[in-house]
Amino acid sequence: MRLITATGLTLQQAGKTVMRDVDMHIDQGEIVTLVGPNGSGKSTLVKGLIGAIKPLSGNVETMRGIRIGYVPQSLHMDGLLPLTVSRFLCLPNRHSKDAMARALTEAGVPDLAKAQMRTLSGGQFQRVLLARALLMSPDLLILDEATQGLDQPGAADFYRKIEHVRRHLNCAVLMVSHDLHVVMAASDRVLCLNGHVCCEGTPKVVQGAPEYQALFGTGDSGAFAIYRHQHDHHHHHDRDHEEHDHA
Structure with missing residues (x-):
């Protein structure tokens, strides 16, 4: 089921065109990631997709309701x-204790309901923000650089939680990220932006695209080398767990 379709979308911020002629879609249950250098229009595109910015031209269709x-x-x-x-969690709308308990459990922090917000670690704080978003029972979960304050293991842990949420709730996920080294492992489709869509496809396809490499370097060093190492490590780790569970 198609949740959002953008066609020929051109967006301005403060009178300046920052995103031009974007064609993209998001389907139910898929994880789509927007990557690009600073100032490439990632957050502007998100605002355009959800109707927070009126397009200069083109249009966005969203699933009813x-x-x-x-x-x-x-x-x-x-x-x-x-x-x-x-x-x-009750700002601005009140929720039942049960609903909040379910959302906190889904976000991986079931014991934090009575904790003071000011005492939370960075990772716990982001999980609480995730729980707040999950209270919407979303068809689409949007993460706008949601791991910015976390270290690499913390970010990888957060993205694994997002994969779990996607599988469990069958919601789509749109991620804006500069964490190339961990975000790719969690993505079905990647759009590389730099004022327009430079290239898109699976992480592997985007990795090999000259437009991507011009912005971020080749896949043999830097971001993707780390991504591949982590991805392989997680698969071995998961397999070890499965074998242990069945032992």
Whole structure:
């Protein structure tokens, strides 16, 4: 089922064209990642897809009644403000204790309901933001550089959780990321942006595209070498777990 279709989408920010002639779609249950250098228009494109920016030209069609959950880069919170996780999850809309417990469990932090927001680690904070997005029962989950404050193992852990959420809830995921070394392992389709769509396809196809390599270097060093190593490691790790489970 097609959730969002953009055709010939051209977007401006502050009177300047930052994204031109984009054709793209997002289908139910798939993970689509937007990568590109700083200033390449990634966040602007997301805003255009969800209707927060009116296009200069082109159009966006969304599935009727689509529910979108949004996980921001981070939230600046007043460290002195006493606010429990439960109360935070009820801003701006109240939710039942059961619904909040389910969302926190799904996000991988089932025991944090009574914790103070100001005491959370970076990883816990992002999981709580994820739980807040999951309370929407989203058809589409949007992560806008959602691992920006996390170290590499923390980011990889967060993306594995996103894969679990996608499988369990069958929601689509749109990720904006500069974490090339971990994000590729979790993606079905990658769009490389630089004011327009330079190239798109599976991580492997994008890795080999000259347009991608011109922006990020070749796959034999840097981001993709780390990605391949991690991807292989996770597969071995998962297999070891499965063998252990069946032993």
